[in-house]
Amino acid sequence: MSMALADHRPLRPQGAVVTGKGSLESFFAGLQPDWHSSWAWDHYEATILALMHQFGLKRLCEIGGGRDPLFTAQEARRYGLDLVVNDIDAGELALTPEGLRTARFDIAGDLGEPDIARNGYDMMVSRMVFEHVHDVERAWSNIHALLAPGGIGLAFVPTLWAPVFALNHVLPEKASRAIVHALFPARREGGGDPKFPAFYDWCRGSRSTLEPMLRRAGFNDIHIQPFWGHGYFDRMPGLRGLDAAFNRLAAKAEWRFVTTYAYVVVRKER
Template sequence: MSLATVTADPIRPASRAHANPNRSVEGFFRELAPDWHSQWAWDHYEPTILNLARQFGLRRVCEIGGGRDPLFTAEQAAGHGIDLIVNDIDAGELALTPAGLKTARFDIAGDLSEPDIARGGYDLMVSRMVFEHVEDVERAWTNIHALLAPGGVALAFFPTLWAPVFALNHLLPEKASRAIVHALFPLRRDGGGDPKFPAHYDWCRGSRATLAPMLNRAGFTDIHIQRFWGHGYFDRMPGLKQIDHGFNALAAKIGWDFVTTYAYVVVRKDRG
């Protein structure tokens, strides 16, 4: 399975004939064989979503927390053969969504009473760096189960505890952690169009043993937790960068879930 092919070859309506609705998300990732380092997760996030859409025949895609920075423009989404709906809880963020894209304002961890709610209306729900900011993640997954169509898939990409860099962000006062992030990435935050929101890290872990019971309660039985280690926070710190890389490489080799840095949590709703 070539990710390069997925990127170059858009998902057309005819490609649904080649979907395999009987496969599991576990089997999908076994064939995909991701690398252990989190750089793979960042580089292959969009191709992985397109690949999921192709393999499972998914077209109606909701991007949770997409706001000002959605996965695709309207033209790109059309080119990939997907119907993209951009979600955010914040009207101000949705106002910054590029022209031509549909939007839906609702709280993924809310009571699903908002007018923009479409129960069973999405084939694929995805999010990137959103779940660490959600206060009630179990309720969010329960709501996702309600919003997905039978056979629908959801993928959440988020940082995990207890990786030291995120543990520090979690334990420090918000003002202090904000100052550190601004110092490390001065062009990516607030003034650079990438605001920092408070992080709660509720259920943000890289352990299947930890997450599976909660996801089962939310209604899912087809579950995959793709663990990643390593990060780029020390890239401008020679010496510390190499020590940290060695630590994460060893943790990945022995499969130490406690210090994963990121995870893809992927679930599929029963086809009914």
């Protein structure tokens, strides 16, 4: 997905000193992410590596990684990661590239599957997964159980009520699927990026909305990094311009009700 942005600040290099490294809020304050979602997409992997370096983490589980994990086996070795790729679907895990360990379980399930490792991960991450989960509060409670003390969870999610996702939320699945396929012709069933039904349970960009739920799940160190803007209208110049102006205004005014994406980041107490 193409997302152009003029003001595109770089991520701080891995190993950079961030003031108050024990706090997620201070970590992201030092990181200085841009408001536009292109930053979120371009720096997602680098943000994970920076968090792992900063907080001394090694054992990484990618939730819903399936056919398209963030890191190859070679990259995991290069970065010193003990990587496990998770998915609920055995068919998706069968497509995981060779050399990577896998674990099949439902992140919102009862944690009774054989592949469950309680307190077994230093970091658990997901990208465009939680909008497909029926019970996100239970998923966060399970992440708390699966993380080791001091471990970090990060979910990169699309959020309501961004107009583009609000439309996807209210339309019948058949209609929203047709629209996505029209906007992105390469994205077809059986292709490399299938579309799954989205529920958007707890997919929000507001800390005041999410914090009570995340505290019930067991977390106290919480950071919600909001992003605005998207690339869905790249082939529609008029609509693209109007939407870009709206998102720029929303970001400037900090309208969390209409964020487009968010990093939801939590840390388990030691």
